[in-house]
Amino acid sequence: MAYWLFKSEPSTWSWDDQVAKGDTGEEWDGVRNYQARNNMRQMEIGDRGFFYHSQKEKAVVGIVEVCATVHPDSTTDDPRWECVDIRAVRPFETPVTLGDIKEMPTLADMVLVNNTRLSVQPVTEAEWKTICEMGGTAP
């Protein structure tokens, strides 16, 4: 199983919006970046991901799960763009902020820190465990 990070502006699509979709989940549409799309192409059912709020909040706020593998993005007719579906699993007890992450030497190589603009990122197992611990939730 692989781990990922999904970034969203809360004003566009927030953790609460995601939770409201329940176990059915929702497609992670609107991605118009090849690297992000390529990451989604590699996802499998059951892969876990962090849900990150960008901009004002800048924090990982919960855990999601991939519930549908890659398919065409329904928000465009352009066949280049595809997306997966994800559903909320559980919120973090304590959101883990970007500042918290930057203070951790073991997280210095995270994509989140070094490629701030990539909206769908891979996360290593070590990073996953560390951030879950910081967020007060089981991995």
Add this chain to the structure above:
DNA sequence: GCCAACGTTGGC
């Protein structure tokens, strides 16, 4: 609100 980083587009 500003600016740096980065990706994409389009002219040559």
Add this chain to the structure above:
DNA sequence: GCCAACGTTGGC
């Protein structure tokens, strides 16, 4: 195929 111009993202 290169590169300049432009637009967007996201941290500060």
